[in-house]
Amino acid sequence: MSKPKIAFFDFTSCEGCQLNKLNLENDLLDLLELVDIVEFREAMDDKADEYDIAFIEGSISTPTCITRIHDIRRRTKILVALGACAVQGGINAIKNQHSADWVKETVYGEDKYLFPSIPVQPISAVVKVDYEVRGCPMSTPEFLHVLKSLILNRKPEIFDHAVCVECKLKENECVLDKGMFCLGPITRAGCDAICPTFGQYCTGCRGVVSNINKNGAVEMLKQHGFSTKEALNRMKMFCTLELE
């Protein structure tokens, strides 16, 4: 088996997902045994023409993003979206909840015309995405799982159940019980319920599970003391586009 050529690209994002990869200190050297990193702008100068696997971080939010992602798609065999911005639009997509003009004016005032910006879209809205690694930041164990699977030439196994599952298995005290807000019951697992494990509520960064009972979720939050408006607003923090 020859080493697959992998590349990392960033679009509109905080680059936290890329940093998360560099935070794999203990595994980094082992990883480099398995793959050839041919492009990683944040960490290196080299550039390549073709890749076996392209990992994409960030959302589509400018016209140039669109041409760039098409170009990458053409040059890669497998394309993996990394993190909330790339998978479901993430925090960036909150701006889609407002009128584009108002958003630009709020930030740049009279100069709003200087900066092209289009509604935020996930990568999959523009090109075919083969696999996803969710989370804000992306969960590193899941990233490793996908990478190992692809090296083995097998389909990764990605969960489609709620963070609640992982939270219960860790025997955490329920955050809702403590009177806090929480999106664990409707958010896709895969992070090992890290936020509730640290006493914080789940903000839903990994996006909602498929077939979600949206009305039920709002009712659930209402029972825990949050108004419909507040519930919906907070459900949309990372999931504007999934809950449209």
Place this chain on the structure above:
Amino acid sequence: MENLIFEKKDLYNPIISTITNVEQLTDTEKRFEIALPENQILNHKPGQFVQVSIFGFGEAPISISSSPTKSPLFDLTVRNAGRLTDKMHRLTVGSQLGVRGPFGNGFEVNNFKGKDILFVCGGIGLAPTKSLIDYVLANRNDFGRVVILYGTKSPSEILFSDEIEKWKKDKSVELEISIDRPDENWKGKVGVITTLIPPLKLDVANTIATIVGPPVMYKFVLMALKGKRVPDENIYLSLERRMKCGVGKCGHCQINDTYVCQDGPVFHYPRVKELKEAV
């Protein structure tokens, strides 16, 4: 606490077996001939299945598509559908894989003796049925008419073309094939499998019908058989569910109170009628 003395079983240890032959049947299906180590015999009944595993790629239930008369070797006919089966398709003669089983009940062949048999097979459903067809043909005198109805999406998906040729030549076998989406070379019948049923002339009281195919097919085939007045007691079907253990523990294959892996996959239709989530 009273002692729990039982014959404890290591249920999850696969037997590492060897692929002795691979045959490409269609674009997406291959037949694998498997040998257990040290000439062990699988000892299966037609309709039973094994849990096949490849380390790193997981496990999946696969029906045994050869007759027990082929022992000690046995065949698995596999469609490339996902993680495990894709890897299987990349294996070659001499490669190893894990086998647990045989599991499930299989067809009650003794109840079929002396009867006409109508085999209704959709797509990959021919694979498990073939084990029974082979058995019936190997003991041809024990049975009455043998009618095989087989439907696939396209001509290129037709399985076991060698056997099909044999069956076509065999005077004692009535074979009908229908294709959903024919190509220009297809001369045979066109349409979903249910269209083959109305023209049949059956001695319904003396006919056993078996149905195996994709989940969507059952409802329609059953309706067509009802139209022919085939009694419910004469119908058997093999159901497919996701299975993680094969031994009645993991819960995935449960239909109401029934575990497909233990109480099935072959079901007598009157039983299935009671099961509300079955077809």
Place this chain on the structure above:
Amino acid sequence: MSSTDVKSRLESFNCYYFDKDVTQKFISFLMKKGDVIAPHKTGELSYKYEIVSDATEVVLNYSRTILPLKKAFMPPRETLINFNIKNNQYTKPQISTEPKIFFGIHSYEMQSIKRLDYSFITGLPESNYLTRRENCKFIGVAYKPDEWHFAGSVGIDINETDGFCLYFYPAKNGYIVFEITDEGKNLLDEFGEGSEVTDEYLKLNEDKFQAKIKFHHNRIPEIFTHVYNSKVWEDVAQKCVGCGTCNLLCSTCYCYDVHDEIELDVENGQRDRFWDGCMLNKFAEVAGGENFRDNLGSRNRHRLYRKFKYITNQSDKLHCVGCGRCSRYCPANISLVEIVNDLIDDYTKQQQKEIL
């Protein structure tokens, strides 16, 4: 239930009085015999079973633990085999059979283990579970039902002692300890402490359950033969968000999923099983994407039918033990007792209609 019921049931057993200190000493004594697993506080409102490292940390007046005792016999995540991809070899991890003593167990929890025993023995007896079940002793404790416990409604009394070797019943500043089995007697003999129980302490009383199913438990399976198409399931589906909490925390649920995971050398790996649940999205999906229980109504129905009918038909026991976890921890506040009572109402109405 009256105090005499409790009395007559427990009175047949020999008993001693342990004050708080002696109780702690007893725990320390048990710790010399093997791992002692007992309830501990975790967070402000919650408890969990943990191996005791300090006898003073054990909490005996607890409501219920988050995870049930099944975690000791079927861990949330367990490796079935360790394999090597290159040479196609594997080993099965050793399961410890060191003695374990479960201390401070409620009666419904003990009964849940009996239900699990049934599930893992029936058909093919599974070695992973049964090996963990070897060399276990259970010591019970009485509890005060909160608004979610309803064990009484499924036929399990608070002071049901079946399965325990010893049973602790709260008394002034301590406990009355009943010898239920010879095994328990031997433990107490060896421990050698505890005083005679004087009348002052022997005030046995059974607390009442606040949550109740309207019908006697013998009649519950009967209801379930008639309510498969009840509208109640649709109502539940409106509220349920499908998080799976009720499955995972249920004392008698045991469904699981299996995954192969590989290490970074892309050569070694393990086949793991972990808890799954029929409330979860993909549980009943088959190849090709068809899902035979694709809505929350049918999934809730399946969950309850498993507790009250499917397994019950074969084992003759209700497979819900009334621990109340599914309801206490449901984020959507769906109560199992309410569902069953709604089904009963529905059934009663149906019958009245038939009579008319």
Place this chain on the structure above:
Amino acid sequence: MRKNLDIDVHHLTRVEGHGNIVVNMKEGVLEKAQLEIVEAPRFFEAILKGRNFHEVAIITSRICGICSLGHQLTSLKATEDALGLDITRQTELLRRILVDGATFQSNTLHSLFLAAPDYLDVGSVFPLINTHKDVVLAALRLKRIANEIGELISGRAVHPIACVPGGFTQIPSAKNLLALKNKLVNEAIPDAEFIVDVIASLVEKIPVFSRETEYISVKSEKEYGLYDGDIYSSDSGSYKVNQYLEITNEFVVPHSSGKHAKFNRSSYMVGALARFNNSHNQLNPLAKAAAEKLGLKAPNYNPYMNTIAQVVEIAHCIASSIELIDTLLDEGLKNEKPNQEPTKYGRGFGLTEVPRGILFHDYTYNKQGKIEKVNCVIPTGQNLANIDDDMKKLVPEIIEETKEQITHKLEMLVRAYDPCISCSVHVLNVEFIE
């Protein structure tokens, strides 16, 4: 003498975010020498409007994955200031450790993984794994420990979890803190000392360049200004945090989606070198020894030396976090809940030194505890004008070198600032300056 020069570095590598370097000289006249910020704007000030105070720091953390902790803490400070939420001493101590950890981790990443390859003539850290394995391993260990500080106290090194308005959702155990401290003492200090020696041997490769500018940083009476203090300008002294707008004076330039800033001169510098120049006396002994070895003396006017100042700070932060953990353990850990009962509503300010320099958040809350107005001034934005000014002085000085050399030196210059471009593209309330 070269008369014409045209440099266009598209998507500069080994920096956070997207920037281009454009230099343009015609007939001996330098028409352009600038860093263009092409990162897509992300509109945080708009996104935050109407958000509940519990959510604000969660969102602002996403301004930048590299400085996520800095953004969170600054955000929390602004929220706490606006809502009148007092924090306990324990919370403050834990936050200080986090700031040390974040500075330690970011400076390690930048100086050792992103900038160091320039001095070893390679394009990334990866080839160094073969040629300088012991150095890479030491650097990886340092980065790991630095991340462990964040992971233990806040749950995650990127986008921390446990830091909330009024305190922490969960307090680390004494046992784990002690283990961390032991690791810092037994592993981080020797590794850092080793790295300082390695870097000291490379200092001679740093380009010689000097341009005195205005240095702005946090300054505190008590300590090396990182976690808190006043704003300090090397030109004109101290200011309170609520005067930050007088200092930053942001303005929009067409070539950058990040806003520029200026105060007493046409530009000013923030970051490790600014902090070092302003507060070097308050470094702890471990850091002073490192500075000595590395030949860094205040004041230093060579922006390339920013990388060296970062290495000095690594030593400072390790020693400082050890001290803070000791204090915490001596005083005993208490299981405190965050204080989240607002006592007032209105405007609040927060400032922190994040690795790239001084960071401001300025929030206005309405009576429902929802955000009405937001302003964030990011260090990289403040440095942009200074980088342009450096380039304008540098290009004529090195004009006789090859185009590749010039390009490389310009890239190194920009990289030395450790610009965090993703951060720099969202600012509000512009005073348009022509």
